[in-house]
Amino acid sequence: MGQGGAFAARASDLSAMYFNPAGLAYQDGIQFYVGATVILPSTSFYGPVQLNTNQQTKMVSQTFTPINVYASCQITDDLVAGIGVNNPYGLGTEWPADWSGRFISTKVDLQTFFFTPTLAYKLTDKFSIGVGMNYATGKVTLKSVLSDPFDPHANVTIEANGTGMGWNAGAMYKASQDLSIGVSYRSQVKIDANGTATFDPMRSVYPAGDVSSSLTLPATGFLGVAYSPVRNLTFEGDYQYVGWSSYKELAVTFKKDNSVEVSPKNYVDTYIIRFGAEYAMGDWQLRAGYLYDHTPAPTMYVEPLLPDASRNEVSVGLGYSLTKHISVDLAYMFIKFDQRQAVGTAINFDGTYNSTANLFALDFGYSF
């Protein structure tokens, strides 16, 4: 994280299983890499324009702590096996229970776990490939106030979870001591989820009970180039493609009356540009990074469930080799979302979203 996620061309630790599995081929012996990130987002909404107001509503403060656990084992000189567990798509929004958009959303929470068994193979000293499976579990919670004609209003909670499968693959070419190139791809993962809808208070007209839905997490591809102009200093630039067009709609089927609640999203494919630098100084590594993440959400589908915006992110990081076996990595990232104006929205809830986030990451590495 300290390098803005520009890592696909080097993938020189176990997080290769996320960025580029081919990088795993260069990991010796048995290794563990365990860590967590603390994400502190902050979002304000100004509006809605439909009410002729510019009133500020602050999102309820929340903290997210995605984790990552990686382990690898060198089987032969050239073959390395690994397994990773992480939460690549973990996010949530929560708005005040009585806010103007309460019929749209009061809370969203998405948790995913990716289990990634990976094999990487060194074809030559310069060229490696890797391939992995992605077994994903997802759990989603959606809450809003039901917009029906009756009083008192009912709060509706939809909770669903499910699993899905995907794969990933990558290749890395170390052209010289100073130059390396990486490319990787992770397939989309369709999570079919089942769960329940509850209404409080309950009226029998409400379709309480079993619900089903599906969510397709996007495919993504990385192309990275890393270059060392002087010894100990490495720069990397990556282009990441994200196939967000998989997120066309969020549809929930209520089994009780076979009704389907469809919320169109119409996300588009998008990209992220990442730059990172690392300077090694004895047992220390200094890192810095920057990335630009272009929003996949079209203006008319910007909504409080996930008020996405293009963003600039800067990061700094520090690595330290405590002993021969133990390393520690610290990173801080600040995310500044572009001010996002929702105009002509499909849900008739226009306004402006301002978001920022602070992220702190701590990882430990252990090698035998």
Place this chain on the structure above:
Amino acid sequence: MKLMMKFFLIAAGLAAMSLVGCSDSAPNGPVASLGSLTIKKYVAVGNSLTAGYQSAGLYQSSQMYSYPMLISQQLTKAGATLGSFEQPYYSDPGTPDATGKASRYEIISLVGPVIGPKGLTAGQPTNLALARPYDNLGIPGIPLAGFMDETGTYQSPPLGRDAILRWTSVSSFPKSVYKQAIALQPDIMTFWLGANDVLGYATSGGVSPAAPTPTATFTALYTQALSSLKTSLPNVKIVVGNIPDVRAIPFFNTVGPAVAAKIGALGLQLYYQKAGESGVASGVTSLTEANPPLLTLTGMTYAAYLGQPTGLWYRANGIPYAAVKALGIDTTKPFGLHPQNPWPNALVLDATEQTSCANATAAFNATIASVASANGAAVVDFFSFFNDIARNGYAIAGETYTTAYISGALFSLDGVHPSSRGYGIVANQYIKAMNSAFGMTIPYVDVSQLPGIPAPLGKISSQDGLPILPADAFKDFQRMFGTTDLR
């Protein structure tokens, strides 16, 4: 190496600061303001819609969400110093019917569902001691002619005369709505009269009164009303509302489709009395043709008896058997499916009557537009607004309101008057007109914060797709429009 480390930290620090520097600052957007105006008094003139009448009753928990009350709150947010906005509150469950029980409809049970008055003891006026006229002078049932009238003919006694204008309790007040309004010296007014000049005719199926107010009368009254206000209050800002298309409201669009489905499934046709008919019917319809006869919500009770040998409607309206027989009616014939036991005239607005309503409404609205323009008043085109909702719904903040009965959330249980949220939407149309005509930036009412229709928790089912209504449920509602004899 040290140098390199410094370079790193400085570069990263600068980059971070450049982003942090532009964190959460309010974007450009509307700032609540009255423009160049100073507003210390707002007065609302109108009928039941202005009073906050809902579900066939006037009661405090709906008056709290009358559109004038909501407008007064939004004006205050924009800087108006109104003091307290006073209304003629009637404690829940509200105004009485002829027997002294509350006339308000409630969802008695979601099984059915059963809708109607609960037989509760009526409420009482709670703000009679106010030492000045009310800021909300909406009087249920009042036609345009009631605005300047001082004889008491049009003020829906006893409610309008005694509880709102307070002729009996406060003799020092001027008698007419007009004079009470100008006594308050408003800076801004809303004026929404005229709907009852069509609505009484329409909701009684074109029976009582037998015609809308004549256009010439309406024009003379409207001109007199606005020019008198302008003369007495030269600087007042006035927004008038025009008359909605009565055919767009759930009162006329709920029973017809349900009956059409029922008779259509059996391959039958509905026999109904056309305009002017009281005996054997000449009207016959599948209700599926273009511009079909519109069945009133008052027919909901009787739709359940379609095809049965029944004289329920005549009994419910106190018409003796001999009189029924003299009309040529035979209640042993299947109700609604035979010309001798037809769907009654009072429960249907046929093509002739619809045309009559449409012509009157169009003529009145033309008058309203031209008289308003001549007197510098802004106009809210509720005719177009509600017709558009009837076609497309009205979407805001994730919810779509429609003109469907109950489920559309826009109208209250009587199918004519808006719900609290419906009144919020009405208030926003007035605010929109104020903003555009008078250079103000008044924020709109947050409709999502207004209550829905109170409903018990439990099971909902339905009979022929229609709620169950007691046969006399609509009587008091129609009494409001001066409807007395439905024959």
